[in-house]
Amino acid sequence: xxxxxxxxxxxxxxxxxxxxxxxxxxxxxxxxxxxxxxxxxxxxxxxxxxxxxxxxxxxxxxxxxxxxxxxxxxxxxxxxxxxxxxxxxxxxxxxxxxxxxxxxxxxxxxxxxxxxxxxxxxxxxxxxxxxxxxxxxxxxxxxxxxxxxxxxxxxxxxxxxxxxxxxxxxxxxxxxxxxxxxxxxxxxxxxxxxxxxxxxxxxxxxxxxxxxxxxxxxxxxxxxxxxxxxxxxxxxxxxxxxxxxxxxxxxxxxxxxxxxxxxxxxxxxx
Ligand SMILES: [Zn+2]
Numbered sequence: 001x002x003x004x005x006x007x008x009x010x011x012x013x014x015x016x017x018x019x020x021x022x023x024x025x026x027x028x029x030x031x032x033x034x035x036x037x038x039x040x041x042x043x044x045x046x047x048x049x050x051x052x053x054x055x056x057x058x059x060x061x062x063x064x065x066x067x068x069x070x071x072x073x074x075x076x077x078x079x080x081x082x083x084x085x086x087x088x089x090x091x092x093x094x095x096x097x098x099x100x101x102x103x104x105x106x107x108x109x110x111x112x113x114x115x116x117x118x119x120x121x122x123x124x125x126x127x128x129x130x131x132x133x134x135x136x137x138x139x140x141x142x143x144x145x146x147x148x149x150x151x152x153x154x155x156x157x158x159x160x161x162x163x164x165x166x167x168x169x170x171x172x173x174x175x176x177x178x179x180x181x182x183x184x185x186x187x188x189x190x191x192x193x194x195x196x197x198x199x200x201x202x203x204x205x206x207x208x209x210x211x212x213x214x215x216x217x218x219x220x221x222x223x224x225x226x227x228x229x230x231x232x233x234x235x236x237x238x239x240x241x242x243x244x245x246x247x248x249x250x251x252x253x254x255x256x257x258x259x260x261x262x263x264x265x266x267x268x269x270x
Contacts, residue, residue, distance in 0.1 A: 002073040004134070004167030005207060007058045009214030010079055014104060015053040017081045018062065021098040022049045030093040033108065034074060037094065037115045044117050045069060045096070057130050057166035061121050068121040069096075074112030079104055131165045134207055139165045141197030148188040148196070155191055156184035157258030159203065168203055170260050172210070174238040176202040183269040184262045185255060237263045 002010070026042040038044070048064040055061065060079070062069040071079070081102045088095070094106040094115060106115065118124045132138035147164055148155075158164060160173050168176070177184050179202040182195060191199075236246050241254035245265040254263045 001075050001169070002058070002077065003169040003171060003210075004058055005210035005214050007060065007073060008055055008211050010073070011053055011055045011060055012214075014079055014081060017100070017102055018050045018053050018098070018104065020049065020051075021100055023047065023064070023096055024099050025095075025097040027095040027097070028093065029088060030111070032111060033093070034072070034112050034114050035116060038117050041069075041115070041117055050098075056122070056127055057133070057162065059121075059127060063121075067117055067119050070114065070116045070118055070121050070124060070126070071106070072114040072126075074108060074110065074114065076110040077106065077108035077113035079106055081105070129163060131161075131163050134165050134167050134203055135211075139200065139204075141193065141200035144196040144200055145191075145193045148191065151188040153188055154184060154257045155182060155186050155188045155199075156262050157260075158188035159199070160258065160260075165203070167207065170262075171235070171238045172203065172206050174263055175206045175236060178237045178265060178269060179206065181269055183266075184257055184264050186270075237265060239263070 023045050026045050028037050028041065031037040031039070044067055045064060048066065050062060050064055052063045053060065054063060058072060060071040062071065073079070082105050084097055084101055084103045088105075091109040092105055092107045093111070096104040098104070106113070116124070116126075121127060132143070144159065144164070148158060151158060156173050156177060159168050159176070160170070174184070176199060180195065180199040182191065182199060237252055240252050241261070241263045243252055244250065245252055245268060248265065248267045250265055250267040252263050252265055254261050256262065
């Protein structure tokens with residue numbers, strides 16, 4: 001599943017090819033994504049210039065002169081730029097043709113993604129109640145501490161709650177909790193301010209490192225048929241249940257929290 005760093009890398013990859021370009025046509029081959037692609041998307045977008053490409057949580061906001069295309073990559077979606085006229089393969093559902101001769105092609109085998117149109121995207125129901133971006137000053141350990149008081153839920157699903165902070169997916173929550181030495185099963189309300197300050201720093205660090213590594217994959221958004229996958233960040237615990245901890249050698253354990261597998265080190269994380 002594309003996580004926040006992959007979405008941000010997508011934004012950085014496509015933005016220079018979209019910003020300032022006029023859309024000549026939108027071709028939709030299959031409207032059945034998580035929600036149907038609006039019937040009038042071609043009419044709304046064609047003829048308009050794309051002004052900016054922004055990101056909010058895992059939503060890409062392709063801002064036209066009037067209105068915004070809100071796109072989400074779902075479980076298996078990707079966006080890349082190809083030459084117009086390139087035949088569409090299976091699962092390549094949408095082409096947004098530009099006056100430059102390129103087109104933005106949306107591919108999504110599992111069709112859990114989204115392409116929606118909004119005149120006021122930040123007030124769209126999908127975006128309205130989102131918490132702060134993790135890499136901004138609006139997110140810090142003090143926020144985690146304050147919002148967690150009285151909460152009995154485990155700390156891992158707490159930091160993955162989009163109302164608390166957006167974009168902390170399973171891989172990054174797992175790694176940040178390990179780096180901060182916090183047991184993912186611990187009740188959110190029982191963790192000290194000092195430990196939350198450390199945890200917030202680690203969340204920012206793992207996400208920033210992944211985005212930085214994504215920069216090396218930017219060429220994949222132009223021409224080639226490879227899709228950006230997970231970045232080759234060194235993982236200490238995610239996906240390593242049963243293997244030895246890279247720090248202390250203890251066997252890593254897995255527990256299910258909030259319906260997600262959570263790997264942790266029973267000695268390093270308390
Ligand atoms: Zn350990």
